[in-house]
Amino acid sequence: MPLWMILAPVFLPPLPAPDIEGPVAVLALVSGQDADLLDLAREIQARLEAQSSSVEVIVAAALAERLGTGPLDGQAEDLAGLQNLFDEAYLHSYSFENEQAIAKLRELLERLARLQPSPERWRLFVRSQIFLGIALAGLKRESDAMRAFATVLRTRPELELTRQEYSGKTIALWNKARQRLASLPTGTLEVQTERKGAQVLLDGVHFGTTPFSREIFQGRYDLRVEHPDEGSASRWVTVGAGKTQLRMDLLFEGAIRRFGPQPAIELPAGQRHLPEHWYPWLARRLGAPRLIAVRRDPSGAHAFHGALIHLATGAVEREAHFDLTGEELAAAAAELAAFLLSGQASARLRIPAVSPLAKAEEPEPLAALVPELPDSQVASSRPWYRRWWVYSLGAAALLGGGIGAHAASVHYQHQADASLVQSVRNDNQRLADAMLGTAIGAYCLAGAAVAIGLALDWTYRGDAEDGPTHTARIAPAAAGLGLQLGGRF
Numbered sequence: 001m002p003l004w005m006i007l008a009p010v011f012l013p014p015l016p017a018p019d020i021e022g023p024v025a026v027l028a029l030v031s032g033q034d035a036d037l038l039d040l041a042r043e044i045q046a047r048l049e050a051q052s053s054s055v056e057v058i059v060a061a062a063l064a065e066r067l068g069t070g071p072l073d074g075q076a077e078d079l080a081g082l083q084n085l086f087d088e089a090y091l092h093s094y095s096f097e098n099e100q101a102i103a104k105l106r107e108l109l110e111r112l113a114r115l116q117p118s119p120e121r122w123r124l125f126v127r128s129q130i131f132l133g134i135a136l137a138g139l140k141r142e143s144d145a146m147r148a149f150a151t152v153l154r155t156r157p158e159l160e161l162t163r164q165e166y167s168g169k170t171i172a173l174w175n176k177a178r179q180r181l182a183s184l185p186t187g188t189l190e191v192q193t194e195r196k197g198a199q200v201l202l203d204g205v206h207f208g209t210t211p212f213s214r215e216i217f218q219g220r221y222d223l224r225v226e227h228p229d230e231g232s233a234s235r236w237v238t239v240g241a242g243k244t245q246l247r248m249d250l251l252f253e254g255a256i257r258r259f260g261p262q263p264a265i266e267l268p269a270g271q272r273h274l275p276e277h278w279y280p281w282l283a284r285r286l287g288a289p290r291l292i293a294v295r296r297d298p299s300g301a302h303a304f305h306g307a308l309i310h311l312a313t314g315a316v317e318r319e320a321h322f323d324l325t326g327e328e329l330a331a332a333a334a335e336l337a338a339f340l341l342s343g344q345a346s347a348r349l350r351i352p353a354v355s356p357l358a359k360a361e362e363p364e365p366l367a368a369l370v371p372e373l374p375d376s377q378v379a380s381s382r383p384w385y386r387r388w389w390v391y392s393l394g395a396a397a398l399l400g401g402g403i404g405a406h407a408a409s410v411h412y413q414h415q416a417d418a419s420l421v422q423s424v425r426n427d428n429q430r431l432a433d434a435m436l437g438t439a440i441g442a443y444c445l446a447g448a449a450v451a452i453g454l455a456l457d458w459t460y461r462g463d464a465e466d467g468p469t470h471t472a473r474i475a476p477a478a479a480g481l482g483l484q485l486g487g488r489f
Helices: 003-012 035-049 060-067 079-094 098-112 121-137 140-151 168-183 276-286 328-342 376-379 388-418 421-457
Strands: 024-030 186-193 199-202 206-211 214-218 219-227 231-239 243-248 256-258 263-266 290-296 303-310 315-323 471-476 482-488
Touching: 024 035, 024 060, 035 060, 035 290, 035 328, 060 263, 060 276, 079 121, 121 140, 121 168, 140 290, 168 471, 186 219, 186 231, 206 214, 214 243, 214 315, 219 421, 231 243, 290 328, 303 328, 315 328
Parallel strands: 024 263, 024 290, 186 243
Antiparallel strands: 186 214, 199 206, 199 219, 219 231, 256 263, 290 303, 303 315, 471 482
């Protein structure tokens, strides 16, 4: 970052008192890696952080953490170079230079996190963790060594070390770490996606498909979710005690970028604005009611656009266009920040009389901004116990069992009527009565299953609606002819 960007907040005048409440986030809406646009977002962020008393701002590090960004874009590591770093750590380890080996392996693991997922990345990850454990054991830090081994074993419990590659002492410690897995604390990870069937991978290992719910060992994981139609997204997730619940829109997740310390959002191809249904995702993820968004203005090569957006409604509360060059960036960022926070405009800013993106003054509820899904997706999102065909299958099975029992009852009744021996006649009669009772019970259960299935299917409201899902009322019917029973599920 240029020196003037670091010093600018010191020399520029303080920001005016804002007339908005609640924390504010700053994001660049990019189409590719746009250096000027990213510098503008960073400068606004720096201005707000330097004068945090004037407005509550989400700092860049917290912003990246809340967005759950994965590997840094534009800073991909060279896998061959990382392999060379591993070879150096390997030599240190076998030369009993364990401190040097640990330092290089930890650097390697940190840089590996910047790589895009691949089988080669995860093979190097596994070997690096194993040799980190070996180096720690060489310093008599057995518990730390077993924690390094457990980082691999928690997702690869069947992995075995061979005597061709590792010493007997290392193998014994590895097996000891495996045996202690059962005593490690666990938590539940739940992952849901807009469309079910997405693959869930933890530290490169396939664990299942969405909707996903599984008890796993507590700790920090590299989570990747992949769907053949919606793409894929990676993020770090920390699983603690209890439930860790994630609901992911893969198109939105895949648009999150990190070209440096300041996160950004990649605009969909051919679009100049964020899709409206992404605003609720941003609001929930950031925990902030407002967003300062900056993007390119297509009117000129050095033209930019800034807006203050209310995420709950999608309304653009203030916006301005301006032109700048690199030398004017600090001043323009300060003027834009002052305008968006307090409405104090400057001569540099071009402010539209009426925002073309402004919504109605009456705010819409957050749930109204969630996009309507096609019927096929809505149907696929409902739980199995709210589908009529599940109960129909059960009813068909019960009906088949009832018919079989009825046929058996007729058979035994015929045998009882035809038998001349009293004891045999009594036994057949008891069997006939028992089979008839079983058939009647099966018929009743089949009818009840069909009725319950249809009721649960027809009254399904879906997850998007708020409020209680079960209500009921009993009221007098018209003309006093009885009682009216109604409600909804």
